[in-house]
Amino acid sequence: MTKEVRNKIIVTLIFLFLISIPFGMKKYEEITSDHFDADMEMALERHGFFLEDVTESIGVNFVHRRATVDEKLHHILPQISSVGASVTVVDFNNDGLPDFYLTNSEFGENNALYMNMGDGTFVDVAEEMGVADLNIPGYGASMGSIWGDYNNSGYEDLFLYRWGKPELFRNENGEGFTRVTEEAGLPDHINANTAIWLDYNRNGYLDLFIGGYYHEDVNLFDLSSTQMMPDSYEYATNGGLNYLFENQGDGTFVDVSEQVGLHESRRWTLAAAAADINDSGYPDIILANDYGVDEIFINRNGEYFLNTGHEAGLGFVPKSGMSVSIGDVMNQNSFAIYITNISEAGVLMQGNNLWVPTRQISEDIPRFRNIAGNMGVEIGDWGYAGKFVDLNNNGNIDLYVANGYVSDEPDTDYWYDYARVVGGNRAVIIDANNWPAMNKRTFSGYQTNKIWLNDGAGRFREVARSVGGDLNLDSRSVAYADLFGTGSMDLIVANQHQPVKIYRNHVKPEHNWIGFKLEGTKSNRSAIGATIILHREGNSTRKYVSGGDAFSSQSQRAVHFGVGEEQSIRSVEIRWPSGTVQNIDGLELKQYHKIIEATE
C-alpha cells in the first residue's frame, strides 16, 4: 500500500466518521430514552403521574371556531386566523371551586364559562352570566381573557381582548356580569393577542397591560389595504402598540403607555407575563414578540419601564416569540423565563429559550443565559403556550408545551410557499396579496404537544406519550387547575378550530403538596404579583400569583407547590405587592391555606 493510498483511506475514514455523527447521536438518544405506551400503573411508577382525557365525561363539549376575516385574506385565512382559542381559570362565584372560561372567535359563536359543579362535572353558564355572545361584527373576535378583581370587590372581573374592541365585565357577586367598557375608558380597537393584570405602581389596584399584534389601525374584518402583514420575518417594525391602562381606583382607567415607556417599539407582541424578576418589589414585564426579539421591561419604582432586553441577554437574536412563562426551574429561589418559538425540521430551527438568571449587571437589571439546550427543552415544534407546572407534585416544575400551527389536509405542506415569501424583501412580505394561497394545505400541523418532566438535576425528559398526554391537535393555550380537588394540577388545553381537551391528572399518592389562596388588603385583593417563597429542607423555591401568562392563558389563582415525599415544610414567606412580608410556619400539607394580607 502506497503512502498516498493509505492517506486517502485515513481521510475517507475521517469523512465517514463525520457523516455518521448525527446517526450516532440519534441512536444514543433512542437507547437512553424511556418511552413506553400510555399505561397508568407504569406512568405512576416511573414518572409519578398519569393524564386521563375526561373532556366528554365531565360535560365539556366546546369546539373553537376561528375568526373569518376580510375576504381579501381568505387565501391565507388559516394562518391569519391562527389564534383565538384560549382558556383561563377563575373561581367566579367564590364557591372555592375552579371554573374556566373558553374563547371562541367566529362571529355568532359563543364563548363558554364552565362552572365547576363540585361533583366532577361542569356546566356552561356563560349565557346566563352575560359573557357568551361576544363575537359580534363591529365589535370583533375574541382572542383571550384574563381575570382579576379590578375594583377589589372580592369577586373576579373579566377582561376580554379581541381583534377589535376590548371589553371589561364587572362581576356582580358571582351572579352575573355587567359590561363596563365605556365607563372604564378602554379604547375602541386593539388587535390584541395578550393581556395581563398587574399592579405596576403598587397602589392596591390592578392595572391592565394589553399587547398589540396587528397594527391597531388595521381592521381585519374590513381591510382598507392588504399591506398589513409583518414588514420583516425577523425585524418587523409594523406591529400593534402595547398599552398600559392605569386603574384610577374609581372604576376608570387611564392610558399611561407612552409616559411609562411602552410605546417605544412596534413589535408584534404575542404573549406577556409580569413578575418581580429582580426583587425590586415592583412587577416587571416580559414580552414574547413574533417576528423579532423578546423584551424585558424593568419597572423603575412604578414610575416607568426600562426596556433592558438587550442588556439582559434576551433581546439580540430575533425569533418568533409565542409564549412567556416564569418559574423557578432549579429551585434556586429565582425566576427563569421560558419562551417558545418555532422549529420545523430542515426549514426553520429557532429553538425555544429557557433564560436563567446568571448575575445582576447593574442595580436592578439581571442578566440571563439561555440554557434550553443544556436542559433538553429547546427543540419543540411550532410552539404556542409553554407552561411551567409541577405535574407529579415532586417539587420540580415541569413544562407543558403546546405545538402545532395548521392541521389541514394530511400529506400536504405550505412550508415551501411560506419560506420563499418570508425570505423576501419588505416590499414583498408586507403585502398579503403576495402570499401564495394555502389551498387547504397543512402548515406545521399534526404536531404533538410536549410534556417535559424536570428531573431536578438539570435535565428535562419528554414523556407525553407515556403519561397519556399524547395530543396532536393545533393547541394554543394551556391552563392548569385543581379541577377535582385532589391536590394535583389538571390540564385544560384550548385548540384552534378544534375541541378543547381536559386532562385529569392522577398523581402518585405518596407525593405531597401544599397550596395558598391569597387575599390582599393593602395590596390588590386578587394578590396578583405576590411572590411566595417556600422554604424546605435543603432549598427554597418561589412562585408568584399570576395575572395571566404563557399564551393567552391564566391558571388557577391558588398557588400550588408539590413537595414530593417530604412530610413537612419549614416555612413560607409571602412578599405582597404592597411591600408587606409575611412569614408563616407550621402549615399542614395536602391542603390549601387561605392567607389574608397582614394589615400591621
Added chain:
Amino acid sequence: MATLQLIERIKNFKVPPGLIGPLLITAVVVAAHLSFGILDGWEKFAVALGVAVVTESVLHKIVTGKWRNLSSAYISGNSAGILVRSPMIWPFALCAAISIASKYVFRFRDTHIWNPTNFGIVVMLIIASDSMAVLSIQWGSNMWAMLVIWLVGFLVISKVKLFHICAVYMISFFAFAWLRSVYTGGLFLAEVAPITGPMYQLFVLFMITDPKTTVSTKNGRMLVAFLIALVEMFFRLGEAVYAPFYALFIVGPIALIIDKLWQERKARQIDSAGVKVNNPSR
C-alpha cells in the same frame, strides 16, 4: 506632492486576488451582523470558522505532508457560520468539517469537484435536518442593505472577472421565475422573493463563482450558471425550499468532470496535431 503620490498609490493599490474572497465575506458578515444580528451568535460562527480552519490544516497535512494557505477554509467556515441555522452548536462544527473534508475525498483529476460549503449544507440537510436549517430570512426590513451588498459584491466579482456567471444566473432565475408563475398560476413576485434574501447573495456571490469549482471557459461558465437555474426551477416546482443548493450540488460536479475530460481531449488533439506537424511522415 505627497498628497498626489498618496492618491496615485491608492489608485494603483490592488488587493491580492487570493484575499478578495476572504475580505468580501468578512465585510458581509461584519456589516450584516452589526446591522441586523444576522448570525445566530458569535460563538457558533467562531466554532464554524475554527473547525473549518483546523480541519483544513489537519487533512492537508495528512494528505500532502505540508501546511497550506487557509483562505479557502476561511471562506468555507464563514459560509457555514452564516448559512447554518440551529440553536445547537454542533451542526455548525459538523457542517464546516464535512465541507472541508469533502475536498479531500471527492476528487477528479486531482481537484475537488463540489463547492465545499454547498456540499456541507446539502449533506447536513440530508443527515441532520431535524437539528438544523439554512439561513432563509432577510437583511433587515429595508431594501438599501440588500442593494448595497449586491452592489459591493458585483463590483468585487467583476474585479476577478466572474461577473458573467452572476449575470447569467440571475437573468435565468428571473426568466424561470416568470415561467414558474405562468405554469403554476402563482404570483411572479412570490417566485422572485427568495432572491431578495441573503441566502441567495451568498449563493450567487460565493458558491457559483467559486473559482476552484467552476469550469474553464467563459461560455462554459455561463452555460453552467444557466443549467443551475434550470435544475433549480425543477426543484422549486417540487417545492424544495433549498432548491439552489440542490441544483448546484447536482450540476456543479457533472459540469466540472465534463470540462476536465473536454480539456484533456482537446489537449490530446493539440498534442497529436503537434506530433503530425513535427513528424509529417506519420
